[in-house]
Amino acid sequence: MRRSKKRRSKHSYCAFCRTPRIIYTKRHISTGDAGLCFVSAILFGVIIWQDFDPRMIVLFAIGLGLSELFVIFRWRLSIVCPHCSFDPVLYKRAPESAAKRVKRYLEIRREDPLKALSTPLRLPILIKRPSSESTSARGRDSHHTGATR
Numbered sequence: 001m002r003r004s005k006k007r008r009s010k011h012s013y014c015a016f017c018r019t020p021r022i023i024y025t026k027r028h029i030s031t032g033d034a035g036l037c038f039v040s041a042i043l044f045g046v047i048i049w050q051d052f053d054p055r056m057i058v059l060f061a062i063g064l065g066l067s068e069l070f071v072i073f074r075w076r077l078s079i080v081c082p083h084c085s086f087d088p089v090l091y092k093r094a095p096e097s098a099a100k101r102v103k104r105y106l107e108i109r110r111e112d113p114l115k116a117l118s119t120p121l122r123l124p125i126l127i128k129r130p131s132s133e134s135t136s137a138r139g140r141d142s143h144h145t146g147a148t149r
């Protein structure tokens with residue numbers, strides 16, 4: 001008997017606010033999940049049609065699709081930091097929109113009295129270099145994000 005020791009989730013730290021959190025590492029369904037889908041398709045098929053029916057294959061395919069969607073969505077949602085809403089996947093694709101999203105979230109967080117009691121975020125402190133007066137818009141953006149602490 002071979003048992004998979006691969007864990008579905010792991011402890012990690014947010015790349016932006018450094019708050020410890022859990023992220024799902026599983027991004028696709030495994031053969032075990034597919035097997036489970038197969039068994040449930042047969043079970044549901046027998047319950048519905050009282051016998052083996054070719055429509056069980058359709059049921060199996062729908063089950064597979066739904067489980068795959070669920071695993072992908074769970075992974076995608078767990079990637080976003082629940083404390084500062086930093087999204088590493090979005091950051092890779094469009095850093096500006098990721099920064100905008102975090103900024104908006106931190107503004108909402110600042111005005112929420114319930115969030116004032118939660119653990120403070122350890123946001124990165126940006127030191128402004130004197131020679132970088134004419135930096136790009138991205139540099140100014142990140143400086144502003146640091147200031148919203």
Ligand SMILES: [Zn+2]
Binds near residue numbers: 081082084
């Ligand atoms: Zn964070």
